[in-house]
Every structure is written in C-alpha cells, then in structure tokens.
Amino acid sequence: MTTLTDNLLLERIGQGDAASFEAAFHQHYDRVYGLLFRLVGNRAEAEDLAQEVFLQLYNHAFRKKLFARNREHNVSAWLYRVATNMGYNAIRGRQRRWQRNTVLVPDPQGSPAAEKEVEQQEMKTAVRTALAQLKPRQVQLLLMRQMAFSYAECAAACDVAPGSVGTLLVRAAKAFREAYEAEGIED
C-alpha cells in the first residue's frame, strides 16, 4: 500500500475502497492523535477530533473523485494541516469561552492530588495558552517538529518551501517564547 501515490490512494478511497481508507487510517492515526492531544490535552476530545479529521479525509476523497481528478494531493500533509487547524480552533474556542487573555485551563478530567501534578498541569496549561497566541502555521511547525517530523514533511504540511522551514521554525520558537513569557510563568 505504501507504493500507492497519494492521488491514487484518494481516488481509491473515493471509490469506496475500504482497504485504502484503512491503510491511510492505520498509517496516520497515531500521529494525528498525537498532534491533536498535544493541542487539546484531553484524550476523549483528541479522539473525537481525530475521528473528524478522518471523516473529512473520506469526504475529501469523495469530492476529489467528482471534481478534482487531476489535482495532485499529499494526503499526509493534508491530514496534519486539517488536524492542526481543528486542534487550534478547539483551544482558541476554549480560551475565548473561558477567559480572554488569561490562563487557559484544559477541560477537567479530575483534580490531581499531588502538588507536583498540579504544577505539571499548570505548566501544560501555560504552554497551550502560549500556543493559542501563535499563528496556526507556527503551531503546526513547532508541534510537528517536536514530534520528529522531518523538515520535508513539515514543509509539505505547512505548504512552504523546504528551505524556509528553518527560518520559520526560529520565528515560531521566538514567538512561542515571548507568548510563554507573557503568561508570567517562570521555568
């Protein structure tokens, strides 16, 4: 299955080929989940969003069959872009819903008893709050790189030239540091 081009994979999914859809799912699910979990910090929410990403893939493939047969597609780049946007929107929405310009608190899953856990939780919250201040592409670049995606994969997913990934990463890291420091939490 790995020998299939993304275009062919999409075409087969669009034709209702279950094996192709399953191949794409198994190939990308863990990393899509990992990306979403880093953003939302909640297993159930990350799984729901991951499900939505793959539903979008199915619908995307269906539409592609009908309307864009000759366009080239990069399935993995598309998946991580959509996942980032969904996760990013979730934390932005959560932030807006709860506290504008204040600390972003993840959805509660039970209160950690130990003080260390509380501290850890606060740090995660601060990191996510800082990420929510960045542009979606910066968030995507940082998280993909943290997940050990290659520069080429980052470039494809962010739709930028491979040669510019380094520069964009530096800018994103700087923006992240500034946003994190603005949260007023010391390392």
Next chain:
Amino acid sequence: MTQQEKEIRNALNQLSILEPTAAEAPHPAGQMLARVRQEIDRQEEDRLITRFGRFMMNNNRRYATVTLLLVLLFGAAFSFPAVRTAASDFLGMFRVQKFAAISISPEQIAILQRVAEEGLTPGELEIIEEPGELVPVESLAAAQAQTGLTNTRTLPGLGAPAEIWVADGGNGRLTVDLAGARAIVAATGADPLLLPDSLDGAQVDVTVFAGIQQQWADGTMLMQTASPVVEYPDDVDPTVLGEALLQVLGLNEDEAYRLARSIDWTSTVLLPIPQDFASFNEVTVDGVSGLVLNSLSGEGSASFWQKDGVVYLLLGPGMGTEDLVSLAGTLR
C-alpha cells in the same frame, strides 16, 4: 550550537511536556476505525433521500460546503431582512425577505472548498438547540399542529402529497474570531481588512423555525418554514461585510465595491450558485419576487421566495422555469 538553534531546541523541549503519557494513549486504532466507519455509514444513509433530493445533494455538495462556510462567516451579511429600519422595537433582529443569486466559478469553489476542508473557522459556533431531523407525519393537519405553521399551503392540482415530513427548528450562536475570519478571507484571495476590528467577538444569533416538506409521486417537493431570524450587533455595517463576501465569492475589488452598494443588504439573502451547476433568473412567483434555478444537466428547477413571513422552496424535477412558476401559482 547557534543562538537560533538554541531557541528552537528550548521551544521543542518545553513542548515535550504535552506528549501523551501511557495513560493518555489513544484507544486501539482498530476500535477508532470502527467508530469512523460507523459514522461514514450514517452519512451515506443520510444522503439517500429522494431522487431529486439526491441529485440536489450530489450536485450541490460543493455548494453546501461553501454555503455553510459563508453562512458562518457572513451570518449577518447573508440575512438582512427589510425590517431593520422598521424594527426599532426589535433592534438588531432581522428576517429573510428576498433572494438574489450570484454566479461562482468552479475555481473559486475549489478555493473555498479547500478552506472549508482545512478546518479554518471564523469563530466558535455554539448550537444551542439542534434543529430536528425530518420526521414523517400522517397529514397536513398533523404537520400544521406539530410545527405551529398556521398558514400551511399545498399544491391541490397534484393531488394529495405522497409523503409529508416535519422538522423542528433550532438556534445557534456564532462568536466571531476576527483572526480566523480574516484568515479565511485572505485564503480566498480577498482583502481581510474589509472585516473591521469591531467584528472580533461579535455574536450572531441565528434561529430557524419548524418546517414542513411535502413530496408528490412525480418527485415535486414543496418546503415551507417561517422566515429564519438573525440577530447581530447594531454596529456591524452590512455593506462592508457584503463587499467582503462578494470578494470571497470571486469578484474583483472594483466589482465587489460597486455591486455591494447596489444590493439592499437589509432585505436580501445572496445565494452563490456554481456556474456549472445551474443558471438562475429573478421571476415573479406566487405574486412576489423570487428566484428560479435551472439545473444545467436538465434534471429540473428550483424556486425560492418569501411571502407573508414564510420562506418557500419548490423543486420541480424535469420542469423549466415557466412550468415551475405556473405550478407555484396553484398553491393554496
């Protein structure tokens, strides 16, 4: 290690705290795949409605995506009924009164579709009350009782409808995120600065009411519902949003500027019609101004109009404009 490399390393180290722990690992992929497949199957079932309905859905799939996106983005600009000035008693409350159409190219649709698929949103949409699904009822009287529509109309010339459905209304609120909204506008090649700063955090409330759908044996379908209501902040300028909307739909700056100022945004719902899907005409239907779409593949026509506070949609498989308008004239 350079300063820049150090900056990246530090950021990535900080982000490593977000990695899922063993307890936070996802459920097995096979289990999640089964969940996704179940949802796909449910979607497929939803697609099977009627032959003409299916035709509309299949051919209109891009249109539906685009429309959803645009309604979210321009909820206020989409539905500015004429009562704005007359409704000092209901400041900021508007109702749909009139329909107009604009042609949209396949290239622009592809751009909008990509934006929609990539999950960019113009804000947070909160569904307060989920609109109901279509439910079959025995008679028009039952439909009327269930929906509260007091002036239900039908097409007596076609005989009794073969099937009648009703659906409950619902309502939702879009809280605009200006950065997201501007990102969408920019992604479509339009000028994001047309969206004013004051739009950030604006709340647009949309209410749709219960509706009735009748279908006859030949596939003719009539839907009617009380005109939806849109409430939005009083300081939103519909002309400027309309101009942005027209640019998003593919008009150049000059065309959008000119056309935005020739449309009465306080009374008009603008429907973007894919060039390769249907042609459209403004017609007099049921005694009022309405819109007729003719599918380019010859499948049939559809007409939208609003009369006495009720929005109508009439679908006529195999019919042309004249036949459809004549049929609408027999509504009782």
